[in-house]
Amino acid sequence: xxxxxxxxxxxxxxxxxxxxxxxxxxxxxxxxxxxxxxxxxxxxxxxxxxxxxxxxxxxxxxxxxxxxxxxxxxxxxxxxxxxxxxxxxxxxxxxxxxxxxxxxxxxxxxxxxxxxxxxxxxxxxxxxxxxxxxxxxxxxxxxxxxxxxxxxxxxxxxxxxxxxxxxxxxxxxxxxxxxxxxxxxxxxxxxxxxxxxxxxxxxxxxxxxxxxxxxxxxxxxxxxxxxxxxxxxxxxxxxxxxxxxxxxxxxxxxxxxxxxxxxxxxxxxxxxxxxxxxxxxxxxxxxxxxxxx
Amino acid sequence: xxxxxxxxxxxxxxxxxxxxxxxxxxxxxxxxxxxxxxxxxxxxxxxxxxxxxxxxxxxxxxxxxxxxxxxxxxxxxxxxxxxxxxxxxxxxxxxxxxxxxxxxxxxxxxxxxxxxxxxxxxxxxxxxxxxxxxxxxxxxxxxxxxxxxxxxxxxxxxxxxxxxxx
Numbered sequence: 453x454x455x456x457x458x459x460x461x462x463x464x465x466x467x468x469x470x471x472x473x474x475x476x477x478x479x480x481x482x483x484x485x486x487x488x489x490x491x492x493x494x495x496x497x498x499x500x501x502x503x504x505x506x507x508x509x510x511x512x513x514x515x516x517x518x519x520x521x522x523x524x525x526x527x528x529x530x531x532x533x534x535x536x537x538x539x540x541x542x543x544x545x546x547x548x549x550x551x552x553x554x555x556x557x558x559x560x561x562x563x564x565x566x567x568x569x570x571x572x573x574x575x576x577x578x579x580x581x582x583x584x585x586x587x588x589x590x591x592x593x594x595x596x597x598x599x600x601x602x603x604x605x606x607x608x609x610x611x612x613x614x615x616x617x618x619x620x621x622x623x624x625x626x627x628x629x630x631x632x633x634x635x636x637x638x639x640x641x642x643x644x645x646x647x648x649x650x651x652x653x654x655x656x657x658x659x660x661x662x663x664x665x666x667x668x669x670x671x672x673x674x675x676x677x678x679x680x681x682x683x684x685x686x687x688x689x690x691x692x693x694x695x696x697x698x699x700x701x702x703x704x705x706x707x708x709x710x711x712x713x714x715x716x717x718x719x720x721x722x723x724x725x726x727x728x729x730x731x732x733x734x735x736x737x738x739x740x741x742x743x744x745x
Numbered sequence: 746x747x748x749x750x751x752x753x754x755x756x757x758x759x760x761x762x763x764x765x766x767x768x769x770x771x772x773x774x775x776x777x778x779x780x781x782x783x784x785x786x787x788x789x790x791x792x793x794x795x796x797x798x799x800x801x802x803x804x805x806x807x808x809x810x811x812x813x814x815x816x817x818x819x820x821x822x823x824x825x826x827x828x829x830x831x832x833x834x835x836x837x838x839x840x841x842x843x844x845x846x847x848x849x850x851x852x853x854x855x856x857x858x859x860x861x862x863x864x865x866x867x868x869x870x871x872x873x874x875x876x877x878x879x880x881x882x883x884x885x886x887x888x889x890x891x892x893x894x895x896x897x898x899x900x901x902x903x904x905x906x907x908x909x910x911x
Binding site for chain 2: 702
């Protein structure tokens with residue numbers, strides 16, 4: 453079940469593994485349709501294609517007034533070491549709930565989560581906190597920075613808690629804030645920053661430890677297009693360094709940079725598409741770019 | 746491409762090949778390079794319509810070249826084109842037709858239709874990102890960014906179709 457089946461053929465123009473992902477999602481009952489299929493998971497895999505994160509039959513039902521409201525209804529997914537996966541879908545399709553369960557912020561109602569070969573869905577909050585400190589970077593939709601610490605300390609604290617010494621933490625902080633265009637704001641309080649700047653600090657904090665897994669919820673949700681490009685560059689950089697990334701986004705530019713794009717609908721996987729290498733043939737250029745008139 | 750040619754000729758008279766080179770220099774990779782035959786045909790039509798006129802210039806060591814210049818009517822047509830608001834790109838009605846009519850066409854898999862279309866757009870977005878990464882001129886980058894924003898809207902709209910129709 454964990455073994456990826458690299459088929460090496462990502463397919464043409466974004467149509468890799470056509471159909472397989474959709475059927476797997478529609479079944480949504482424990483991955484029979486998925487893993488028995490055509491090796492969809494194998495299209496683009498990280499180092500050796502080892503599974504870093506795996507969810508099996510993951511479900512979450514919130515208690516409403518008297519009856520349960522299902523937010524996630526049976527999701528199977530597998531993320532390899534170093535793989536970059538984007539999750540999209542309409543609001544209410546379960547994206548954030550899925551991410552929160554995978555980061556241990558929300559216990560699943562049923563199903564299993566495996567991280568690097570270890571089952572983690574039953575861990576206590578304290579155990580999850582240790583896991584996040586060492587292995588998982590999490591970027592929330594609403595930054596969650598420590599308000600009475602400077603920007604620099606917010607980032608350095610994460611590095612220190614991840615086990616780096618003071619010098620390393622400081623060096624990593626300088627490196628990240630510089631890359632994000634925030635070196636000049638190191639000594640400011642988060643509240644003095646714009647929403648977009650705070651979002652970038654949150655990303656720097658999440659990456660401070662070089663976590664093997666980065667989970668991010670709309671990391672460009674509050675950003676203008678110039679700031680989005682900076683964030684995308686940093687995410688690309690983290691991806692190139694071998695960090696696995698699972699992020700929820702509405703931003704198609706971010707999604708298009710991923711190895712795979714999972715589309716959620718109604719709490720289930722509607723599509724799981726391996727994106728092909730960008731083709732530069734003229735017909736890849738959308739018609740909006742053609743001279744007309 | 747009538748109007749772009751008129752606009753270039755408004756600056757100074759030129760022959761067909763010069764116009765092709767100028768278009769390439771201005772737009773870079775953002776536009777597929779125009780075919781020289783297409784440029785000559787367009788110039789002939791513009792001349793027939795009285796918007797440009799041409800004359801052969803004798804060259805000592807090469808064949809004569811035909812140099813085009815704008816007429817007063819051409820200048821007027823150009824000014825009215827510049828002043829007029831342009832239509833935006835229309836909604837992609839071909840896909841919408843497919844989606845709405847898929848059932849009567851014998852396909853019951855609307856989700857599959859939406860998924861394939863999304864993959865296609867994401868593939869295009871990937872192509873544009875790679876184009877943007879190598880763009881060197883601000884003009885190129887702006888045009889590519891415009892195309893990306895349109896694609897983003899198309900993807901958002903697919904999601905709306907999914908919410909309403911499935």
